[in-house]
Amino acid sequence: MPSGLVFHTRKASDIVICDYCQHYKCRWLEFSPGKYPTSCPEAREIRIADGDIPGAIFLQRTKMAKKIAIYRPDTRQWFISASRATGLLARELRAVIAEARTWSEKNNLALSDRVLYEDAEKGTEQKRLV
Numbered sequence: 001m002p003s004g005l006v007f008h009t010r011k012a013s014d015i016v017i018c019d020y021c022q023h024y025k026c027r028w029l030e031f032s033p034g035k036y037p038t039s040c041p042e043a044r045e046i047r048i049a050d051g052d053i054p055g056a057i058f059l060q061r062t063k064m065a066k067k068i069a070i071y072r073p074d075t076r077q078w079f080i081s082a083s084r085a086t087g088l089l090a091r092e093l094r095a096v097i098a099e100a101r102t103w104s105e106k107n108n109l110a111l112s113d114r115v116l117y118e119d120a121e122k123g124t125e126q127k128r129l130v
Contacts, residue, residue, distance in 0.1 A: 044080040047104035061103060068096050080109070090117035
């Protein structure tokens with residue numbers, strides 16, 4: 001459970017890139033899957049590993065990374081992508097982010113602490129707690 005105020009409750013298919021970037025200039029409360037931000041102030045890279053890993057583990061991690069990220073072959077890097085994560089349920093999204101944090105010391109990924117991620121089939125429910 002997030003600490004402090006919870007501004008939004010995100011339901012399934014209602015995740016936007018700004019939930020990941022958490023940039024202080026980002027106005028993520030204004031965005032939804034129907035209204036993506038035109039640009040994200042901080043594209044988040046995700047690393048599969050810090051060094052060599054066995055092929056089977058590499059394939060398992062890339063399969064999981066495809067759920068939340070896109071691969072750019074020109075730079076050989078993975079980047080968090082909101083459009084990839086829109087089909088995930090809240091618990092799946094949390095699990096993928098938690099797993100990805102274990103792959104590399106540089107994967108300091110976290111979901112917004114101002115959003116309560118719950119599984120449901122309906123859209124965003126705005127919730128302002130006092």
